[in-house]
Amino acid sequence: MSTIESINHSLTDNELECIEKSLNRKPNNVELSMIDAQWSEHCSYKSSKSLLKLLPTKGKRVLFGPGYEAGVLDVDNGQVLTMHIESHNHPSAIDPYGGAATGVGGVLRDILSIGTRPIAVLDSLRFGNLSNPNNRWLLQNVVRGIADYGNCVGIPTIGGELSFDSCFDTNCLVDVVSIGVGKKKQLIFSEAKNVGDIFVLLGNSTGRDGIHGSSFASKDLEDIPTDRSAVQIPDPFIKKLIIEGTMDALNTGLVSGLKDLGGGGLACCLSEVSDMGNTGVEVNLEKIHLRESGMEPYEILISESQERMLFIINPDNLDTISKCFDKYNLQYSIIGKVTDTKHVIIINNGDMIVDLPTELIANAPLINWPKTKPKYLDSKSVSKPELPVDIKETLLKVLSSPNLADKSWIFQQYDHEVGTNTIVKPGESGASVIRIAPEKFIAISVDGNPSHCYLDPYNGSAGVVAEAMRNVISVGAEPIAMLDHLQFGNPSNSDVFWTFNETIKSISDFCSYIGIPCVGGKVSFYNEDAKTHEAIKPSPVISVAGLIKGEHNLRTRKLHPSRPLIVMVGETFDELGGSEYYSSIGHSQAGIVPQLNFELEKRAQKLVRDSIKVGLFGAVNDCSKGGLIHSLLQMCTISDMGASIDLSSIPSNCKRWDELLFSESHSRFITTIKKENFTNLLNISRNYDIPVSIIGSIGGHDLQVYNKDDKLLSYDLDYIRSYVYDSLSKFMDGRI
Amino acid sequence: MTTVSEFKIDLLISPKPELRNPEGDTILQDLLLRNNFDYVTSVSVSKVIQLIVKADDLDDAKNKATIICDELRLYNPLVSSCTIRGTE
């Protein structure tokens, strides 16, 4: 029995009362630690669970959605695609290298624990402005952490996104997406379903690392422990061995259940497998392979030591399974068994120290926080800035934002080629593409837009889903599923909770309308400045997966002389609120955010998908941050080919050049086409009632912008590449 | 006699002993024990940054080195410790 008098925990009086009532007694300290871990926001989703139910989760390819280790999609021929998203925001703020690396480790474990092999990783990162050296330190070490981990474990990091805003100064966001592939018949679940099965704990020894990690993620950074226990040490080498050992074990067909140990450690793992299996568990603590001697039982139970998996197997199969682990010299211990008690029972050297009904631990009471619409939303300005005098200077200013910069400083540190299946690589499009079988490919994107979401949570959030879908469509894919990661401030702040509610509503509304299911996600609260309690801007991050059949359907941003005409699909509106343009001219708190017209978006997406299928389009790129001019330049710089466009031919009611160039309206794409195919495209587009217009042509080595016959500007591509789009590497290499 | 001399200061950046050291563990298990050097019971890997510092005396040099460590974050105090050693 633990001799500690008082345990640090975050349970409210209400929650403590609830526990006592259910048990008919006071819980002891060890039991309290277990419940504290499982009832933390990070593990229980108590503030968000009821709202998350609004998200649509069914789809024709969906086999398993939220509530499982990863989302599972049927991608034909007995093959499944799994996908999951994780974050390590709080750990990365204090130990960016270890926090980011273990974030990658965590998401890989989820993909592995449902029985599939992880095949790719993407990252979504947000930091404060790079002029602050602390943010450069964070970015540098987060990228190094993700690189060292992903590269060593041999899984390609194939894409991602990065943006900067002062609201992330003390709360960086580090999100990691992973996808995996496997066989439908080899899927395995985190359930202790057979009474008599035994638990084999595989991997790292359990130590004092990461204690209170999940409740740490559920607090403001001001309350971080001053001792080292919140830090988690990454070990990608052992992870690689665990992946191989696990895949070998799964291939025997003799594993009954599998779960990784993540937030809340063994405590959460045991209660969840017991809950999923509708059984009980009994574990002997002294059997667990430990790193340090003298650990208290509660420490063993809530430790978040990395790289541990729980196998549930029939005891007759132990010999066969353990051979899979012995090959790689992996440590493991047989720690307990599945019972029919529907309780979680922990025994330590013969003494029963925990006896809790599974139903109690696994079901934290939900919290319904109050909501109030933030006042700033009703009082924000819709004023427009004055038209700048100098178009050339304005263009350079906007494009020099690190948000729009070339990201090769980052992705060249990631091995994106290992596996020999990365077909569309970082920088070649807004989504990445990985081959999963001959002539079968998966497209995957990850996007976010806190500026839009701050000024208009409803349109901003749905807009992120639309952008992520457009990116996947632009590589020739049909979107099949999405993941959401909802990152907000403190839920007890009624403004924050109102915004959270709006975000879920909007994402649900749009996904239901357009027919894309949500197969998984995460919620991360408590992202606010420790001293001022100012919350981060609402930061939903969305990842969309798409399916491509046939090499001939693949597309990228790359221009080619055989398709010389540049076509604008969709209409540009005067809605620059939250745009990169307004941000770069100091007008960031004003304006109307791009409104997402659900119906228009659906038609535009279908038009582009169908046009790609009949071979009309060459290069395809979606228009979003930075406006159509940035979208066009992305295509030019990666192809090393110039282009010339005429603003007067852009489908739009906008009168000003800055609105035309920099508006971030939804439902737009830039594509290239052969001259003889344009009539065909025009006819198809009339069926969808989406405007298409030839706005220019490729050629030369300059970007030229005209308004009818007036040449407004001309820039050499090399200049743009070397002096404009290089702001990220300039900051990080210390040249600014 | 000048009052400013140069001192060699070594900053030994070590992983905190209570934290895991995967690199040390691999060297112990897969290199030393596997090749029968079984009289080694523990390995941990550290880094040395050597500075030549102009200062009044050794203590002054060490103080200067401490300031550099803290301000420029040469090590992350959450995961590593830094021992400062110096010679004339």
Place this chain on the structure above:
Amino acid sequence: MNVAIIQFPGTNCDMDTYRVFNDYLGVDATLFWHENTDNLEKYDAIILPGGFSYGDRLRAGIIAAYSPVIKQLKKLSLKGKPIIGICNGFQILVESSLLPGALLTNSNLKFICKWVNLKVEHNNLFTNSFQSDSVIRMPIAHNEGRYYVSDDKLQELERNNQIILRYSDSDGNTSIDNNPNGSISNIAAVSNANGNVLGMMPHPERASDSLLSPYSTDDGIEIFRSMMLSLEVMIKE
């Protein structure tokens, strides 16, 4: 015709390499676990693929270099068996003294993953498929790829035609501008004095499928094909 692809704990380019031999070249390839005590002599060639054997701990390739399978490789190398070490494989060959020199941390201190141009400096068993002085393309992906030898040794390598590939521009010119990692004399691949052991930092298995190449090239497979063709000739003789 058969090849052995050696696997260490942490090797992660083994399946990529296996696929090129087995699926694209139609050559019998065997994944050979480092603890396997079978005789490697029965294989026509041995490949040490890329990855992070032992997590690159202590130094990349050093722990694997002490593996019993490497003892076998040393004997086979003296008998003229063709051996290719790719990336981490190159690091293991250097740490085992099967190849001269050392592979140090990249001069920019970061991992680099990108496609590079390589000038074929010398046609040998592994590069006979290329025209002399041709420029080929492959990706690199490494943290410790900066090749170093002493000046004396460098002169010896030049004299003996042991420098096989150099980082270059698309026209075959070598300079500091197209040296991604600071390797001495832009060296990307070297052979032993006898010419049967090749160490290369670029990944030919990642450049064997034109769909994977930004240039739609597949130069990588020619490295393996050269070796197989040379072996066929040798076996006939």
